[in-house]
Amino acid sequence: xxxxxxxxxxxxERLDEIFATRGDYVQTLxxxxxxxxxIIRQLVGLPDWENGKVDLAEAADHIARAEYYRWLTYLIxxxxxxxxxxxxxxGLAKQSRLLLTTMMVFGVLTLILSxxxxxxxxxxxxxxxxxxVSPDKFLMNQTKDFITADITHYYLYCSQTLPSPFQQALTxxxxxxxxxQIQVQGLxxxxxxxxxxxxxxxxxxxxxxNSSEASLHQLxxxxxxxxxxxDYLEALLGxxxxxxxxxxYLCLFSLLAAGASCAMLCVVPRVLRRIAARERDYxxxxxxxxxxxxxxxxxxxxxxxSNLHSFCSYSSSLGSQSSLQPPTxxxxxxxxxxxxxxxxxFGGNPRYENVPLIGRGSxxxxxxxxxxxxxxxxxxxxxxLSMTEDQVRHFGNDLRA
Numbered sequence: 404x405x406x407x408x409x410x411x412x413x414x415x416e417r418l419d420e421i422f423a424t425r426g427d428y429v430q431t432l433x434x435x436x437x438x439x440x441x442i443i444r445q446l447v448g449l450p451d452w453e454n455g456k457v458d459l460a461e462a463a464d465h466i467a468r469a470e471y472y473r474w475l476t477y478l479i480x481x482x483x484x485x486x487x488x489x490x491x492x493x494g495l496a497k498q499s500r501l502l503l504t505t506m507m508v509f510g511v512l513t514l515i516l517s518x519x520x521x522x523x524x525x526x527x528x529x530x531x532x533x534x535x536v537s538p539d540k541f542l543m544n545q546t547k548d549f550i551t552a553d554i555t556h557y558y559l560y561c562s563q564t565l566p567s568p569f570q571q572a573l574t575x576x577x578x579x580x581x582x583x584q585i586q587v588q589g590l591x592x593x594x595x596x597x598x599x600x601x602x603x604x605x606x607x608x609x610x611x612x613n614s615s616e617a618s619l620h621q622l623x624x625x626x627x628x629x630x631x632x633x634d635y636l637e638a639l640l641g642x643x644x645x646x647x648x649x650x651x652y653l654c655l656f657s658l659l660a661a662g663a664s665c666a667m668l669c670v671v672p673r674v675l676r677r678i679a680a681r682e683r684d685y686x687x688x689x690x691x692x693x694x695x696x697x698x699x700x701x702x703x704x705x706x707x708x709s710n711l712h713s714f715c716s717y718s719s720s721l722g723s724q725s726s727l728q729p730p731t732x733x734x735x736x737x738x739x740x741x742x743x744x745x746x747x748x749f750g751g752n753p754r755y756e757n758v759p760l761i762g763r764g765s766x767x768x769x770x771x772x773x774x775x776x777x778x779x780x781x782x783x784x785x786x787x788l789s790m791t792e793d794q795v796r797h798f799g800n801d802l803r804a
Contacts (some may be wrong), residue, residue: 408439408443408612410607411439411608411611412436412439414605414607414608414611415432415435415436415439416606417606418432418590418604418605418613419432421598421600421601421604421676422598422601424762425594425597428590428594429587431586431590434582434587435583435587435608436563436579436588438579438582438586439579439583441575441579442575442576442579442580442615443770445572445573445575445576445579446572446645449550449569450550450551450554453749468723477520477653477656479522480513480516480517480660480682481660483509483513483516484660484663484664487506487509487510487513487663487664487667488663488667490502490505490506490608491503491510491667494506495674498678500675500678500679503671503674503675504607504675506671507667507671507672510664510667510668511668513660513663513664514661514664514665514668517660517664518657518661518662519646519787520653520657521657521658521661522653524653524654524657527650528647528650528651528654529630530641530648531643531646531647532643532647534642535639535642535643535647538639538643539559539560542555542559543555543556543559543612547803551568553568554568557628558628558631558635559632559635560632561628561629561631561632567626567627567628569626573619573622573623573626576619577619578626580612580615580616580619580683583608583612584609584612584613585614587608587609588609590605591609684741689692699711703803710801761788
């Protein structure tokens with residue numbers, strides 16, 4: 404508008420020099436100058452929008468960037484939760500303490516991230532909810548320093564019953580332009596035939612007035628509340644309904660992720676304790692197994708513990724043999740007890756079924772026959788132990804014959 408004012412003043416000054424001899428034309432030029440000054444005053448009376456100017460494109464870029472990182476963060480958190488669950492199930496199936504311990508560490512990390520995201524979502528949802536309770540009052544408090552309350556109220560509510568605060572200024576602007584155009588048209592009709600040099604300046608003023616009228620129509624459309632009020636309502640619906648609903652869903656996701664992490668951190672230690680107890684039981688069973696070579700190596704490393712297990716196994720086998728021995732006559736009990744004492748004294752193995760006859764120090768078979776039980780004496784025992792395997796075999800054949 405400053406360019407239009409400066410151009411109009413230049414043309415009016417030249418026309419004032421041209422129409423110096425005609426007072427009526429000079430008076431018309433003064434009236435046109437007053438109309439131009441009146442238009443400038445009405446435009447200056449409009450609020451200073453520079454103080455409340457916001458670059459919506461830049462704000463949209465910031466919001467889009469924040470939304471992208473938010474989406475990426477939650478996608479990574481979801482993938483991490485799924486991987487932890489799958490690897491935890493694999494560790495439970497394989498009963499691997501290393502996998503379960505590693506997943507416990509990642510579970511603690513996921514738990515921290517879940518609670519942090521839950522806190523951030525709740526804080527954002529609460530802040531937006533406070534704004535959505537009374538958005539009109541919030542905006543009026545933010546703009547009260549550079550925009551009057553009637554203008555803010557006009558845009559926030561945009562009621563047909565409310566008068567536009569710009570109606571008076573726009574009306575004066577329109578009337579002043581119309582008056583100036585009428586005056587220029589009269590000068591072109593009556594003054595140009597007398598002052599042909601004034602036609603160029605009058606046509607330039609007419610062009611400036613037509614451009615000002617087009618700018619007036621654009622300004623009227625921009626100052627109308629309907630377009631801005633529609634955008635305001637759509638923004639409120641998007642933020643206060645869709646935005647808060649989305650934040651609540653994100654809070655639910657973070658809460659479920661935190662609950663799953665807590666459940667895993669509670670279950671995995673118990674599973675680890677059970678796996679450790681089961682491994683201890685398997686180790687004890689392997690140490691008691693005489694056919695396990697690893698048990699023999701462990702017994703060689705821990706002789707005291709192996710002797711204890713041997714004594715316990717010998718006692719249990721001794722008790723089982725004594726319990727399974729059927730009651731017989733008194734004469735047959737003496738050789739059996741004497742044989743058991745013999746096996747203990749000479750280092751015999753209680754499991755004597757798989758040991759050779761000479762190696763286990765057992766008495767000759769004749770001792771279990773009733774007719775020869777009384778003939779068994781300590782001298783016979785000494786002679787039997789000194790005999791070789793072939794001699795024992797011949798001795799048994801002779802007895803059977």
